Amino acid sequence: MNGELSFKYDNVMEETLGNSGLSNGKLESFNTESSKIIENLKEKELNGEFGFLDVLNDNLDKYYELNEYSKNFENILIIGIGGSNLGLRAAETGILGNFTSRYEIPRMYYMDNSDPEKTHDILSNIDLEKTLVFVISKSGNTVETLANFFIVRILMKKKNIDLEKHVVSITSGGELEKITKKENYIHFEVPENVGGRFSVLSSVGIAPLSCTSVDIKKLIDGAKSIEKSCKCEDIFKNPALMNAVIHKLMYNRGKTVSVMMPYIERLRSFGMWYGQLWAESLGKNGFGQTPVIAVGATSQHSQLQLYMDGPNDKIATFLKVNKYRNDLKIEYEYDHHLSGHNLSEVITSELVGTENSMKHNNIPNVKITLSELNEITMGKLFLMYEMQTAISGELYGINAFDQPAVEYGKKIAHECLTGSKVDSEKKYINGKYIITSK
Template sequence: MLRNNLFFKTSELKFISSYARRMNDELNSGDIGYYHLIHTSLELIDESLEFIKDKTHIKNIVLVGMGGSSCGVKALQNLLFDEKENDRELLILDNTSSHSFAQILKKLKLEESLFLITSKTGNTIEVVSLFKLIIAHFGIEFSRIRDYFVFITDRDSKLHKEGENLKVKTFFIPNNVGGRFSVLSAVGIVPLCFCGYNAKALLDGAKQCFEDFFIHKKEEILQKAYHYCTHKNANINVLFSYGDSFKGFNEWYIQLIAESLGKKQGYKRIGLTPIALIGARDQHSFLQLIMDGPKNKTISFLRVLNSKKSPVIPNIDFEFLDSSSNGVSLHNLLNAQCEATMNALIAENLSVDLIELDYLDAWHTGYLMYYYELFTSTCGIMLGIDTYNQPGVEIGKLILKKILDAQTNS
């Protein structure tokens, strides 16, 4: 299971119950599609497995996407490192970096590779550009693009139309599912199925989170969102994740929170600023600022209670070196460091919460990602903003288009 312990004073239900009702209204409106992916994505599993079952020659799945089309998949790949049932490698191209592009493509043989061109709008300039570069790199004829590519996009998008033109297999993202909330749609389910991960367990975990919030009326998400959104001094939320497997998840968390909650409201600028750290490594860098710097931060700790594969530190005694960790498993040392750091911050009267997963597997990963999607939606309602748009990003895209047009015409 997932437990969320709150180390701050919670509010009476009468102050937050109206937000719960508005979350239910948003769910029942049908306008926000990610709530329903726990059901609607089940058929994607069968469709994905049916498509890939006879492609035994494929050894590499290469996802090409940006932002919401890649961050969630990278998180899943990192978190489910020990859950694969086949030998296919999942590679992710998510930047217009010449170095990254060259490093990934030099590993690939065309006949052993399948590229997933992923863009919700179907016209993401970075994704389209990388798509063209892959075609040119391997010298793929237009008539054979369908042999090496799969498209993941909205129905009736430009990419969908191009897919029909090129006869490329296309998996669809529901139109009412925003990019950064799309990890449980075809964006995440298709590559997971292709690479042998347990997509059904992922959706089952997310479904349990849905039921805990909407049916069993668990309060932790509401209480946490209300406290962090109404805090008088802190508008920065630090996610302190203990374990390197959370690196991709931290990136996803930053995108989810920043792009969803950083908005203008008239002339007022509001939002929570996300910072993501990895414990215990970042105890030796950022922790000093949290402890003794401005008290403008809330801190969420994230850890896994049990590890199936963790070496035990041997009972080796030196004359001068510390022996306090002798006989302790490496995983338990990591969690003890989490506990010690958390208690130090609580003693400083900072607002802290702790998320604990029993195990790191597909079920708990699904629960965790759905938890943070619900948390983000709840914060958006409490802040009085549109959680699902990104007008600031769109302005940059328009300026980029003008710059590229000028370069082309010069």
């Protein structure tokens, strides 16, 4: 299995972008600071603050046992939101493909939102008697997750489905832990020092993935294989450090938007995972880049005009693969330049066009190339970005592992659900300035 990852940053350098680019000397000057940053990170790891690295050494036997058990089911239902959903989904679609969850047994279903129509649609198309349900919430009190699980749980009880055999709980507290113990669900802990958005390689991601055809050992091995590079103090040998520094320097120059643009559909969900990781980790104390998720070549026909001719406030990251799992040849009996080419050549040429157009317009961009998309390269990609985010927290002087600003909204939602409906509408919902069409 080929597992090479390369990081190209020519298109942020002054040799390419002139005065809009970075000098080699500027990057070299970071070597002293980067050495201190890596030392700080290693100290935090020793103090048990970097659980996302600790989980790489977990014993996988419990997951192999779960894999055997899951063969009794046709469907896997994932109930979880945010970090309890996005990384898992990125790994599953990245490795297995976008349509595998529909046609390969077990079929994967994701119930992440509290949108009643989505939940109803899933429940209308799934046989719960043939379903293994994963309910995932580190706190055990996530509102959307509990709401959906309570609905699914009652439906299963009404069908006399044995919850002990059909529910896997991944939690470390709250209401979910209480009911897990009371009803004796299959249970996996979420390590205390692993935050949701950093949990893809913990039980949160690995337990459900073990029930699919994903090789979880190779996924972990992929992450381990890049760990040493991502702890290197030399900025020119550490892709996570280099990318973190580049994004920080460009942020200082007004590049407040980070565009993630994979040129392969299987990494669309990885972009969504990155969006949470980058925004929730670094959006603090007035700092932070806004992540924008695009997909090549589709987004060339919707967003590219803005990137090229709108505010010059963006830095783009392209993701590409050298070898697609499947390719198709274009055949056309009339004279046309596309005839005889493969689809992979088309999408690759479109990436080349976008990359060079951005360079021409002095828009900084970097590119990560994977030899192919598999467990090894996905593991590398996940760990590189987790380390890059941790390093960025040090560069900004902030805690990359908390999210204090979202708690106020949760408090109001809780108040609306537990208090008087009239009082809630008066205090939070009704407005003075409203335009209504009837």
